[in-house]
Amino acid sequence: MTVLLFLIPLALLLGLIALGAFMWSLKRGQFEDLDGAAHRVLMDDDIEGEHER
Amino acid sequence: MTAAFDYDSLVTRSENGARRFEAAVEGMTCAACIGEIEAGLRDLPGLDHVRVNYTNRRLALEWRDDSFDLASAFEPLRRMGYTVRPFELAESEREEIETSRWLLRCLAIAGFAAMNVMLLSVGVWVGGGDGDIDPATRDLFHGVSALIALPAAAFAGQPFFRSAFGALRAGRLNMDVPISLGVLLALGMSVYETLTHAEHAYFDSATMLLSFLLLGRFLDHAMRRKTRAVAANLAALRAPLACRLSSDGAETIVPLAKIAPGDMVRVRPGERLPVDGVVATGASQLDESLVTGETKRRAVAPGDQVYAGSMNYDGALTIRVEAANGATLLDDIERLLEKATHARSRYMRLADRVSRLYAPMVHLAALSTALFWLWRDASLHDALIAAICVLIITCPCALALAVPAVQVVASGALFRAGVLLNSADAIERLAEADTIVFDKTGTLTAPEPRVVNAGDVDAGVIDLAARLARVSSHPLARAVAQERPQAEPLEAREEHGRGVCAMVEGVEARLGSPAFCGLEDEAARVGALDGDMSLVAFRHGETRALFHIRQALRSDAVGTIMALKARGVAIEILSGDRAEAVEQVACALGVPRWSGGLKPADKVARLEALRAEGRKVLMVGDGLNDAPALASAYVSLSPIDATQITQAAADAVFLGERLAPVVATLDLARKARALMRQNLALSVIYNVFAVPLAMAGWLTPLIAAAAMSGSSILVTLNALRAGSNRERLPSPLPQSGGEIGRGCVKGGDVKPDSPPLHLSPASREREQVAALGAFRGKSASMESVE
Numbered sequence: 156m157t158v159l160l161f162l163i164p165l166a167l168l169l170g171l172i173a174l175g176a177f178m179w180s181l182k183r184g185q186f187e188d189l190d191g192a193a194h195r196v197l198m199d200d201d202i203e204g205e206h207e208r
Numbered sequence: 209m210t211a212a213f214d215y216d217s218l219v220t221r222s223e224n225g226a227r228r229f230e231a232a233v234e235g236m237t238c239a240a241c242i243g244e245i246e247a248g249l250r251d252l253p254g255l256d257h258v259r260v261n262y263t264n265r266r267l268a269l270e271w272r273d274d275s276f277d278l279a280s281a282f283e284p285l286r287r288m289g290y291t292v293r294p295f296e297l298a299e300s301e302r303e304e305i306e307t308s309r310w311l312l313r314c315l316a317i318a319g320f321a322a323m324n325v326m327l328l329s330v331g332v333w334v335g336g337g338d339g340d341i342d343p344a345t346r347d348l349f350h351g352v353s354a355l356i357a358l359p360a361a362a363f364a365g366q367p368f369f370r371s372a373f374g375a376l377r378a379g380r381l382n383m384d385v386p387i388s389l390g391v392l393l394a395l396g397m398s399v400y401e402t403l404t405h406a407e408h409a410y411f412d413s414a415t416m417l418l419s420f421l422l423l424g425r426f427l428d429h430a431m432r433r434k435t436r437a438v439a440a441n442l443a444a445l446r447a448p449l450a451c452r453l454s455s456d457g458a459e460t461i462v463p464l465a466k467i468a469p470g471d472m473v474r475v476r477p478g479e480r481l482p483v484d485g486v487v488a489t490g491a492s493q494l495d496e497s498l499v500t501g502e503t504k505r506r507a508v509a510p511g512d513q514v515y516a517g518s519m520n521y522d523g524a525l526t527i528r529v530e531a532a533n534g535a536t537l538l539d540d541i542e543r544l545l546e547k548a549t550h551a552r553s554r555y556m557r558l559a560d561r562v563s564r565l566y567a568p569m570v571h572l573a574a575l576s577t578a579l580f581w582l583w584r585d586a587s588l589h590d591a592l593i594a595a596i597c598v599l600i601i602t603c604p605c606a607l608a609l610a611v612p613a614v615q616v617v618a619s620g621a622l623f624r625a626g627v628l629l630n631s632a633d634a635i636e637r638l639a640e641a642d643t644i645v646f647d648k649t650g651t652l653t654a655p656e657p658r659v660v661n662a663g664d665v666d667a668g669v670i671d672l673a674a675r676l677a678r679v680s681s682h683p684l685a686r687a688v689a690q691e692r693p694q695a696e697p698l699e700a701r702e703e704h705g706r707g708v709c710a711m712v713e714g715v716e717a718r719l720g721s722p723a724f725c726g727l728e729d730e731a732a733r734v735g736a737l738d739g740d741m742s743l744v745a746f747r748h749g750e751t752r753a754l755f756h757i758r759q760a761l762r763s764d765a766v767g768t769i770m771a772l773k774a775r776g777v778a779i780e781i782l783s784g785d786r787a788e789a790v791e792q793v794a795c796a797l798g799v800p801r802w803s804g805g806l807k808p809a810d811k812v813a814r815l816e817a818l819r820a821e822g823r824k825v826l827m828v829g830d831g832l833n834d835a836p837a838l839a840s841a842y843v844s845l846s847p848i849d850a851t852q853i854t855q856a857a858a859d860a861v862f863l864g865e866r867l868a869p870v871v872a873t874l875d876l877a878r879k880a881r882a883l884m885r886q887n888l889a890l891s892v893i894y895n896v897f898a899v900p901l902a903m904a905g906w907l908t909p910l911i912a913a914a915a916m917s918g919s920s921i922l923v924t925l926n927a928l929r930a931g932s933n934r935e936r937l938p939s940p941l942p943q944s945g946g947e948i949g950r951g952c953v954k955g956g957d958v959k960p961d962s963p964p965l966h967l968s969p970a971s972r973e974r975e976q977v978a979a980l981g982a983f984r985g986k987s988a989s990m991e992s993v994e
Contacts, residue, residue: 159345163352167324174320181312191262194239 218294218463219278226256229269229278232441234291236265241290248284255281264437266295294463301440304433311426314364318419321360322412325353326913329412333910336407343405350402350409357411358395364418365391367425383563383608386570390599391417397596413600413912420920421608428612431619435628439861442848450482451475453526467529475525478681481518485527487511492523495683497649499832501784501806503759517832519683522705544808544836557633558884559611566607574598577903590905597902601912606894606919610887613927618880621931625872626863628848634859636884637843638877640824644772644870645815645837647829648783648793648804651847653759654865655830657687657742661756669753672712673746676700676719680708684744685719687757707745717748730754761796768867769797775874778823782811784833811837828870829858845870880930887923894919 180186220228233245242260245267249258254276259268269281285292328349335341365388372384391414398409449461453472464482467473473483477492493505498517505521508514514527574595581591619629629635646652662670674692677685679700685708689695698717700710707720718724722731725745731754734743744755762768772779781802783790790804803814815837818825827834827841838844838857846858862869898915901907 159348163328166327167352167356170320170324174316177316178313181309181316186312188261188263191239191242191260194242194262197239198243 226270226272230295231267231269231292232295233260233265233267233285234293234441235289236260236262244288245285245290248288249281252276252281252284263434265441266437267292295441301433301436304429304436308426308429308433311367311422311429314367315419315422315426317360318364318415318422321356321364322415322419324356325412325415328353329409329909329913332409333908346407347402347405350398350411353409353411354399354402357415358399361391361395361414361418364422368418368421381564381567383559386563386567386599386602387417387421387608390414390602393596394600397593408909410600410909410912412909413916416913417916420917424609424612424616424924427616431616431623432629432632435619435623438623439628439630442863469529471529473527473529475520475527476681477520477522477524478683478686479520481514481516481520481525481527483527483529484514484516485529486513488526488528490523490525492525493521495519495521497759497785498655498830501647501649501831501833503649503785503789515832521683544812557611558636558881558888559608562607562888570599570602573602573899573903580903581905594903594905597905597907597912598899601898601902601907601915602895606891606916606923607888609920609923610891610927611884613924614880614883614887614930617927617930618876618883621876622860622873625869625876627845627860627869627873628863629860631859634843635877635880637824637859638826638873639881641777641826641843641874643778643780643818643823644826644828645780645782645818645841646799647827647831647834647837648781648790649759649785650830651828651834652761652765652781652793652797652867654762655847656690657683657757658760659687659691659755659757660760661754662691665753665755666751669746669748669751671695672717672748673719673753673755676708676710676717676746677744679710680719684742684757688719688744688755712748715749717746719744719746721745722754725752727752727754761793762865762867764866764868766797768871769799771871772874773798775871777826777874780818782806782814782837784808784811784831808833808836812840815841826874845873876930883927883930887926890923890926891919894922 185192218229222228235241236245239262242262245260246258249255249269254273255269255271256273257268257270260266261268269278282292332341332346332349335346368384368387368391371382372388375382375385394410394414394417398411398414401407401409450464450467451459451474452462452467453459453474459474467483472488473485475481480498481494487508487510489510491507491509493507494514495503495505496515496518497503498519499515508525514525577598578591578595581594582588586594615632615635618635622629622635670688670691674689674695675698677689678695678697680686680702698710698712700708702708703720703724705721707718707724709716709718709720711717722728722743722745725747727745727747731743731745734754734756735741742757744757746753746755769779779799779801781790781794781797781799783793783802783804784806785804787804790802794800794802806814811834815825815827819842824842827838827844828846829838829844830847834846835857838846844858844860846861848861848863860873862873894915898911901911
């Protein structure tokens with residue numbers, strides 16, 4: 156069962172990374188405009204006009 | 209507009225030199241507007257950052273460059289058809305945002321802990337009993353769980369611990385006391401069990417409990433925050449700007465908050481007075497119906513006291529802003545308001561009432577369990593374990609969700625019906641109201657006067673008259689213009705104080721006072737019949753017409769009153785207007801109980817009398833003179849176009865020209881209360897089944913976890929029913945959400961007469977609302993009773 160000593164910290168570490176990512180995005184204000192974010196993902200304004208066409 | 213707007217006062221500067229400006233945007237109706245606005249502004253020289261917040265319908269601009277001209281940003285927006293109003297984040301809203309972020313952080317931590325602890329717990333459960341997990345591994349799992357759960361609970365439990373501590377210090381019990389106790393005991397006992405190598409630990413129950421409760425609390429908060437953001441936008445879009453006159457005669461337009469006593473403010477005809485003060489120069493007629501309820505206009509001259517919210521009719525005024533000096537109408541209202549707000553008996557919320565009963569019972573049950581087991585010769589350890597299990601299982605997860613979950617869903621439904629809640633417990637109080645007291649002017653009647661004889665006038669005449677009326681800013685002309693909201697303004701000349709005239713098909717057309725159009729005789733005859741009526745005359749060659757203009761009932765007032773009566777509510781009208789005017793309205797609506805000529809104090813006295821009779825009064829009013837009555841009533845509602853002081857005093861505000869939201873509010877509130885009770889009953893039933901298990905000592909962590917999440921989900925699902933209203937309530941307005949509206953206005957020139965920053969937004973906003981709503985039929989004009 157010694158594999159647990161390795162696997163449990165690993166699982167926790169992964170969880171902590173996700174938690175950290177969430178906290179970071181919260182701090183950066185990414186949850187301030189949820190409706191807008193839902194629509195922005197569909198916008199093409201980041202495509203550079205000329206060489207794409 | 210001649211005066212320049214003073215933007216500098218609204219720009220915030222951060223330490224690193226960046227400047228930020230926020231504005232509420234009206235007209236953003238679809239997602240494409242985000243791209244359009246941002247693309248339209250991105251290329252402005254000097255502007256660093258432009259960001260639209262679609263949820264709140266707000267725009268933020270940031271720049272460092274001194275050469276950036278803020279005013280230049282408004283021109284493209286105006287051309288795209290958006291109305292922009294500068295916006296200052298209120299301190300209260302800033303705090304809301306902070307709290308909401310804090311709750312979300314707590315929720316994230318609690319959720320992380322719950323998931324990881326559950327991961328370990330499932331292992332213990334599956335391997336438990338006669339299973340294959342050896343005691344050392346189990347201890348390891350419990351130990352790791354403790355390491356996760358303890359710091360997580362210390363952080364994520366703060367919202368509950370703080371509130372519980374506050375309540376205990378004040379000598380009260382609220383729902384957070386048993387919650388905190390349950391969490392702390394579950395953790396404490398689990399640590400003890402871990403250290404003594406016992407079979408069960410309850411770390412998963414404690415963390416799961418916290419995440420469920422935090423989820424409920426966060427949703428509750430988010431909904432209220434959204435409502436508040438919309439209300440703040442409306443306030444910014446409608447709050448009057450004031451035109452300040454500096455000593456050298458220059459005019460600057462500033463937000464009202466920047467006006468100080470002693471400033472001179474200019475008010476043109478057709479605008480509402482933004483401030484209280486004394487007339488310095490000019491003479492005019494003021495319509496003070498929003499302030500006092502009186503519909504007759506008052507003539508003012510230099511030296512007269514005037515009040516914010518009055519409509520200026522005839523002449524331009526210069527007003528010296530004055531702080532209250534203790535003797536004016538406003539001071540009276542202020543005093544009454546303060547008294548009423550203090551006197552309002554602290555309403556005990558349903559949840560608090562339940563927890564007041566519930567908490568002692570829980571503690572009693574735990575105590576008797578311990579005593580019972582001791583009496584049956586169990587060891588002290590086993591008796592305590594059983595007692596703590598009772599506390600864990602009764603820890604009111606479902607109970608704490610029962611009321612907030614319904615509140616979130618119900619306030620969402622109210623929001624869609626055009627009603628914004630100011631206070632959290634308003635729903636419960638609204639549901640209990642059994643008497644409704646209406647103010648007359650501006651509440652039962654439409655806030656702006658209307659043409660009441662449009663049916664008798666030739667349609668072609670109205671078309672032409674409305675086009676003429678568009679040119680004038682006179683309030684009576686606006687009433688004529690409202691008859692044809694789409695009318696194109698004519699090239700007309702305004703003769704001050706008399707009317708407008710233009711050449712149409714080679715013949716002069718005139719709209720204005722009867723004398724201006726040569727209709728004095730007829731006007732005198734009609735005027736003699738009814739003193740309250742204002743007349744606007746029209747002449748085009750031989751065609752003549754006389755428009756009768758007066759305060760008219762809101763389009764659905766009769767239907768609303770009937771609907772309310774059908775719900776078994778007693779109705780009464782209290783008005784500051786003259787008794788005859790009130791009687792007419794009361795007859796038209798079929799309301800037998802009314803009184804007129806009341807001062808603010810009289811209204812409060814009448815409400816006190818009703819309360820003494822044991823009635824729970826819902827007060828609906830909009831005037832400044834209603835503010836004390838609104839604050840002293842059991843619960844209160846106010847239309848959003850009312851004065852700000854009234855909006856602040858009311859428990860909820862509703863949008864739009866129609867009165868129907870009053871019925872919708874009552875229905876939704878009653879439904880919500882019924883669901884709250886059902887939910888409370890559900891949680892009690894859950895306890896009836898679960899507590900005996902705990903008392904008998906059969907409670908395992910698995911049962912605790914299943915019971916807790918099962919009951920929470922059940923209660924939440926039941927709460928969702930509050931949002932599904934079978935009878936569709938028609939009244940949402942474009943401001944209240946993106947779904948309904950006039951469609952996105954794409955490019956092009958839109959309404960050349962609506963500058964991005966205009967001076968009398970309230971009336972113009974109403975014009976737009978009027979244009980949108982299909983209320984053109986004057987279903988219940990007051991002549992029907994004359």
